[in-house]
Amino acid sequence: MLSDQQIDAYAREGYVSPVEAFSPEQARGYRDLLESAERSGGGLSADRRRKMHLYLKWVDDIVRHPRVLDAVQDLIGPDILLFHLTCWIKEAHTDAFVSWHQDSTYFGLDPAEHVTAWVALSPSNRESGCVQVVPGSHAGGQQRHAAGGDAGNMLKTGQRLDVPDDARIDLMQLQPGQFSLHHTYLFHNSMPNRSPDRRIGLGISYIPAHCRCDSRQRLSASLVRGVDRHGNFDLDPAPAADFDPQGMRSHEAAMRRWHAARAELIPKANTAT
Template structure:
């Protein structure tokens, strides 16, 4: 069981986030980073008609064994189980990478706005630092307690400098209330899908690499229309509105690439609903 800081659950429930939880050693973190950067070097062209950037940002666990393996990390799941209970699915695994000097940002937003899951509490994002994610490097900032409200109105900006799929942004956020969540390599934060959060530019000298794993419970689809895909990682395998996947056979295996295309097409309609232009992250070959 992860030796978490006392009160991490109460802090999460009160504020909608908690940061600084250690999950990987220095050597483990360096190894994970190295494997990601080898992927970048060896598979820069992507696979199956998809850019590597698309796999990194959308459902990479379907075709990249490393990302599926990381979603099953026992220490991470111990922390998530404290929030969600014993039955856990990995809905999405993503990499957020900002190069040193990059002007890329993430605007103020709530994660679940376009997920098609309603305003559920049966989800949490584990965000793991694979490099030094300091304030200077553009760490996440949070508005404490904002998860206690409803989903706020978001404006789609489609800003090329915004890492979000639609450049979605909440207007009028009082940034004087923001709390920074810097992370050292191997540390994790957990945040609720309704918690307002954002991140700035990377003014550091190193790449800012973060791994975001979106965990949900089987109950998420009890009150949501349609079906969705997820990878069971702990507890009982769900039925109902879930199509369960077991993880990739091998890196970019043809069968898994075909599944990836089906999932991308199935999720695109939900995640692009109401958008006035194409959401490139969910279009084959058009990832941001």
């Protein structure tokens, strides 16, 4: 699915963008489903914005979309687990931002082969606060992050890196239905949404099935392609329909494990030398 040039660019720069997944009309359809789920749930809580593929059938369809998985397979091989998912929504004309960080910081994954596919469901550009990256920054491996408090930061732990003012920064601008791919060690952030529309994207964290998570709390993950010969995660079922009771139970159980693992991994990363 990816060209040799794109695969080389990912190795060198740590990202590829944009790649086409589905049409803007299909993206609009998915956005309508998201907004209807928000209305029926009286807004989606922070937990409900995570791992949504476990209780929303249409999100499960996106995370298994052949164009997304073909591209991910080109980077991490044929046996693919979905480790985590976050729906990143920035409301129109708001100050929410994401500080410079590496996704690897609290994920505890070994080896660090995780790749994030960020799928746009609305225009994601300079004005709306798209994800931006420091190309090549993944090559330096894991960096120590500062943590803690800025109210507008969408990263709840506030983890952040300093990026020099003169660093080269590339914008991963996307039309609805396009996606970007970035390496777990790549420095990235995003600025406030100054546009009149919501900026909506799904950040989907894929790992090869041989990855392990370094938490005592055993986590679950979804096998989205190939075979799991390693058994490092309990495998989550796919939902039969939006909000079906089995899917809701799986989601709650997966989020309980997720929070327990975070409680171990965050202090460990923050005190590591």
